[in-house]
Amino acid sequence: MSPYRGCFLALAAAVVLPAQDGATSENWPHYGGTYRSWRYSALDQVNGSNVKRLIPVWSFQTGDYEGGLQATPIVVDAVLYLSTSRGRVFAIDAATGAELWRYHYQLPRDFSSFYGPWNRGLAVGGGRVFLGTLDNYAVALDQKTGRELWRVNAEDARQCGCNITGAPLIVGDKVIVGVTGGDSAHRGYITAFHVATGRQVWRFWTIPGPGEPGHETWQGDSWKFGGGSSWMTGSYDPELKLVYWSVGNPAADFYGDARKGNNLYTDSVVALDEATGKLRWYHQQIPHDVWDFDTAYENVLLDLPVRGRPRKLLLNVNKGGITFVVDRTTGEFVSAWPIVKHLNWITGVTETGQLAGRNEPEIGKPKLLCPSIGGGRSWNHGAFSPRTGWFYTTALEWCQEVAAQKEEPVEGQVFFGGSFQMKHPPGEPAYSHLDAYEPVTGKRQWSYRSKYPLLASVLATAGDLVFTGDPEGNFFALDARSGGKLWSFQTGSGLRGSPIAYAVKGRQYIATPSGWGSALAGLSVQLWPEAEGFRPGSALFVFALPEESR
């Protein structure tokens, strides 16, 4: 960190800068970069003055392109670990692209799942590489050889209609795993397994059972099949010893009459004691969700002043296009702000964090609602730069005509309660944008516009660059302070994964998955018919400055 200190001190006179412990450097150790999920690298060898000279130095073809390449690579000590849609894992020399080992998870021959096939990444720690599988297993591999050490089933995928597509999170001697299933007749959970043995340490049910607080927020037996998936990856605060995880929508998605009540802890951020999995606090963003607007995405941990007082904060963008900021010690509401222009499912959020003016789907009667079920943003993640103090996130301006329908649950089967048709927003064609925001107030600093939906994660670096990509295959860098485009490279397939930065022997690399696919890639076709022709792929592209110019 020392090369950057001087620069921070110089700036400190003018701006209060946040702590740096959310930054990565040589390694990219966790899914979100660090436990704080900033997706920010302190490396500044590549910066605004030289980014135009970035060249591809190696690429890696996985051969597994169904569903695209949606992972975040992990880098530890010059080895890059990459997972693919159907459970292939590769260890790759991070400087040369040479394959060191590979592991191929064998799915049952007749396996089928409503979710996937895709995989968003791995966890690496304790000498092991951890993978979640489409048939709902957590798997531990030897970090040196790729040999399987253990596998454990979270729940039979055929019974629960759920699986694991998110990256696990390692906290101490535990590996914590979420599951999909928010659109199935299923009851969600978050599970911690022992890193060494695979034995279950704890399980947190995202829907409280009989006798537990919150159970009364479910009508009748609806709690048994109420969804509440945990399909993305959590964050962790080592000081507070709290694991933060987002819980998705209740099922049936659009039909809520059979689950009257607030439906805890769906659409909530939950803070769990890392040792026991016990709930310390929760913050529910959307009581009784009937829009499928998961609170499913990343939890960005920020230490920032609010009205002059330093606060430990948690920022979470939801699928409804609203960013919620809460105190991560207590769960107390701090602020909320929208990331999209076209938003009509509520009229706003009150000073105390309550939703105002709910506009709900109706049974059998199509209604135009914005944003669409695809989200004001998809799961692809935002980034925070401590140098600018801004949060960078993509956003989607698209709507849908939705009609609810009464539906009875059948265990493990799709439980949606309605259908929808994608629509352009009133008065203009659907589009997408990437914006920089002051994270507490939501004051927009700049905006970059894209014709097609931006569905790749954002990477911010100390070179004051912001990287992301588009469905046409362009991977590009923007000026973190102005949003101006500085560099772009055509990777040959659309971007749906998460770029990272790392360094080997003093050379900085920027790596991005390239490979179009996913549910929203399919959904996009309803608005942009030509998107059906966007080629799938599954490759990692790695860029650096030419050796001679460093």
Place this chain on the structure above:
Amino acid sequence: MIWLALLMAQAAPDAAVVSRGARVFAESCAVGYCHGNAGAANRAPRLAGRSFDRDYLLRVTRDGLPNSGMPGWKERLGDTQIQAVVAYVMTLAANTVAAVPSAASGELPVPKAAVFTGPAEARRGKGLFFDATREVRCATCHHLEGWGVPVGPNLAAAPGASIAALRNPATASVQTARTGSGETFPALLVDRPGGGLRVYDLHSPPPVLRSFGAGEATLGAGSWKHAAVTAGYTDAELASVLAYLRWLGSR
């Protein structure tokens, strides 16, 4: 010109059947992230504007498509409904997106779940065997009728003589594994790939499939008791489970 007549018959299916199929489609196939209204594409592939073989559609609709997100519908829809929905999907070949109903009627019939034909107690037993509200249930380690994890024996083949036998059967196949680091745990041998060892670790549910290289672990005599994992079931509940197993075994 018989072939032409046949072709025309196929091209102009009964309007009432197609209309029924359109409704089934709106209620079952267009939902959520699936095929989209009128097959407009979504997470599942576009159906509008494409040509399909009718028998292929019937087969896929009834049985599902392995290695995909397409489930079989034969347990949720009657054959008349499946025939109707296929007739409707055939009409989408002409890309008639604008001409078909764009939303469900809002009166979805209660889905026809797999019909359980056994006696009431066996039905109760089946519910208990797969009870997802219990963290530890029979299906955590036993596989029946397409659900559950096949770690322990097939219980329908040998249902056990009594509740006591179900609660605490002979478990001679469970040994004790000892690892190089001195750790011991109850272990069920799976295989010995390349001189190594793959065992289920039965220390606590759910079982963990652990792999050891040559010389990393050894197996010895064990003394594991099944009773610990059935403690969550009462005798009355196990009686129902037994009734379910016997009913399955008798079929």
